[in-house]
Amino acid sequence: MSKKYDSNPADKPEAKLSRRKFLGAAAATATGATALGFPAIAKAAAPVSLRFQSTWPSKDIFHEYAVDFANKVNAMSGKELKIEVLPAGAVVKPFELLDAVSKGTLDGGHGVVAYWYGKNSAVALWGSGPAFGMDANMLLAWHYYGGGKELLDEIYKDLNMDVVSMLYGPMPTQPFGWFKKPVTRAEQMKGLKFRTVGLAVDMYKDMGAAVNPLPGGEIVPALDRGLLDAAEFNNASSDNLLGFPDVAKVCMLQSFHQASEQFEILFNKKKYNALNAEHKAIIKHAIEASSADMSWKAIDRYSKDYIDMSTKKGVKFYKTPDAILKKQLQSWDKIMKEKSAENPSFKKVLESMRTFAGRAARWQNDTTVDYKMAYNHFFAGRKKG
Numbered sequence: 001m002s003k004k005y006d007s008n009p010a011d012k013p014e015a016k017l018s019r020r021k022f023l024g025a026a027a028a029t030a031t032g033a034t035a036l037g038f039p040a041i042a043k044a045a046a047p048v049s050l051r052f053q054s055t056w057p058s059k060d061i062f063h064e065y066a067v068d069f070a071n072k073v074n075a076m077s078g079k080e081l082k083i084e085v086l087p088a089g090a091v092v093k094p095f096e097l098l099d100a101v102s103k104g105t106l107d108g109g110h111g112v113v114a115y116w117y118g119k120n121s122a123v124a125l126w127g128s129g130p131a132f133g134m135d136a137n138m139l140l141a142w143h144y145y146g147g148g149k150e151l152l153d154e155i156y157k158d159l160n161m162d163v164v165s166m167l168y169g170p171m172p173t174q175p176f177g178w179f180k181k182p183v184t185r186a187e188q189m190k191g192l193k194f195r196t197v198g199l200a201v202d203m204y205k206d207m208g209a210a211v212n213p214l215p216g217g218e219i220v221p222a223l224d225r226g227l228l229d230a231a232e233f234n235n236a237s238s239d240n241l242l243g244f245p246d247v248a249k250v251c252m253l254q255s256f257h258q259a260s261e262q263f264e265i266l267f268n269k270k271k272y273n274a275l276n277a278e279h280k281a282i283i284k285h286a287i288e289a290s291s292a293d294m295s296w297k298a299i300d301r302y303s304k305d306y307i308d309m310s311t312k313k314g315v316k317f318y319k320t321p322d323a324i325l326k327k328q329l330q331s332w333d334k335i336m337k338e339k340s341a342e343n344p345s346f347k348k349v350l351e352s353m354r355t356f357a358g359r360a361a362r363w364q365n366d367t368t369v370d371y372k373m374a375y376n377h378f379f380a381g382r383k384k385g
Contacts, residue, residue, distance in 0.1 A: 048279065050083045050271065055094035055111035057217040058087035061237045061301060062263075065169060065294050066110035069265065072286040072293075081279050085110065094215040101266045102161045108267045113152070113167070114198030114258075117213075120155055121199065122345040125353065126167065127261030128199035129332050132357035136170030138364065139260040139353075140291075143167050146356035151349050158345070164272045166283075168291035169263040172298060176252035176320040177232040178223075178244050183252055183320070186327040195219050195231035199335060200257040206331035216242065223247040232257070235298070236305040245313040252320045256328040263294075 052070065056062040063085070070083035092100040097109040098116050113126040125131075126148070131139050142148045149167075156163055176183070177194065190208030197213045204211050214222060214231075220243040222228040230248070232255070233239055239251070265287060272280070309315040340347035 047079060048081050048275065050081070050107040050267075051086070051091075052083055052108040052110060053086040053088070053091050053097060053100070053106050054109065055088050055097050055115060055215065057242070059241050060216060061241065062110075062216075062234075063087050065263065065290070065297075068293060068297075069110070069168075069286060069290040072289055073282055076282045076286055077279060081275075081282065083108070088215065088217060094217075098161060098163065098266065101268050102163050104162075104268050104270065106268070107271045108265065111264055111266070112197075112261060113165075113264050114200075114261065117198045117201070119159055120345055121339050121343055122155055122349045123152065124198035124200075125346070125349050126152065126264075127171075128258055129203070129260075129335070130256040130329060131260040132354050133361040133365070134260055134353075134357045135364075136172070136260045136262055137295075138357070138360050140167060140170055140262055141360065142353055142356040143262075146360075147352045148349070148356075151345075151352060155345055155349075162269045164267040164269050166265045166267075166287050167262050168265065168287045169294040170291070171258075171261045171263075172235060172302065174234050174255060174258045174261065175232055175239075176255035176257070176324070177230050178239070178248040179230045179250045179252065180248060182250055182316070182318050183324065185321075186324050193227065193229045195222065195228050195233075196257065198258070199339075200232075202335045202339075203257050203328055203331045206334060207327060220244060220247055234258075234261075236302040236309065237298075240305040240309055240313075245309050245315050249315055251309075251315055251317050253317055254320045254325065256325060256332065 052066070054063045054066040056066065066085045070085045073081055073083050088094045091106055094111065095115055095118075097106070097111050098119070100106045101109050114124045114128055117124040117128075126139070126143070134142065139148075143152070144167075152165055152167075156165060177196075183189065186207055189204065192209045194204050194209040194211050195214050196204050196211060201211045201213055209230075212222070212228065214228075216233055216238070219228070219231050219233055223231055223244075224247045231244075233242065233244070239245075244251070267283075275283075306317075310317055336350060340350060
């Protein structure tokens with residue numbers, strides 16, 4: 001009696017032979033793919049985690065800006081790249097951040113270039129002084145398109161700083177300072193125990209002040225204890241959050257000491273170079289996005305805190321007299337001459353900045369409309385509603 005296969009076609013000899021051929025071919029294909037570097041099952045790379053520290057207290061809006069940047073990177077990378085941002089002092093003191101990032105104690109950080117003034121006075125030109133009439137956004141234009149970045153990288157290389165520096169976030173003009181009473185003459189600065197940083201130290205010293213370059217978180221306690229008579233930090237939101245209105249009721253607005261500052265994001269160079277091309281691109285575009293976002297947030301928050309301090313906390317705001325502003329420019333002339341003579345890097349940066357400002361600031365001054373005219377037209381002297 002012959003064997004039947006009708007009940008299950010797969011049991012037929014030709015079917016079994018066909019299945020053996022298919023399985024053998026599949027195995028050969030998998031082996032070949034592995035040999036060519038294409039594994040049958042791709043495994044995702046482990047997430048890259050980076051530990052950053054800012055130079056700002058956790059309650060300051062500046063630390064918030066640092067976290068905003070990290071959040072953008074984390075979101076854009078789909079959790080493949082994670083940046084954690086610690087506040088000032090969590091690992092190192094604010095003025096020690098550059099060294100800590102260079103040595104790899106931290107993978108990166110958030111601060112301002114002026115904090116490294118003690119290492120090379122030229123770095124303070126990225127923020128201190130009148131910048132030949134350029135605002136902060138124009139100074140960033142010079143940095144990225146006029147040769148500034150290459151000069152800063154050169155300075156860090158000469159200082160043996162193993163870092164990658166990225167600037168962003170143009171800051172509005174900073175106040176002249178917080179005082180116990182209004183300053184109407186430059187002579188009133190003589191002998192005042194005053195806080196500032198960067199080349200602004202030299203400017204206020206030339207005006208007669210005794211300067212102490214304290215980090216942001218230490219200013220208000222020093223004012224409260226009488227270790228300082230007056231101080232400047234940065235903006236309405238930071239000053240409000242740090243408690244300036246609790247220790248001083250007079251703020252002088254407008255100044256050339258830090259009219260064009262911006263933030264700096266630092267990476268340890270070895271850590272940064274180990275990142276893949278996609279992660280580097282994400283970081284670059286996150287910085288650009290953060291720069292715009294920070295500018296918009298600053299306008300919203302600073303204006304709210306400005307009104308809050310003037311209407312609810314008894315702060316009196318005054319415009320710094322033109323005579324004092326002119327005195328600042330005269331002091332800056334001396335600083336440029338002295339620093340250029342003693343520091344070739346300073347002179348090199350200054351000349352590059354001057355060349356760019358010569359055309360860029362002229363263009364801006366010639367083309368920008370007087371916004372104050374429009375504001376006064378709609379608000380000055382008009383009743384609400």
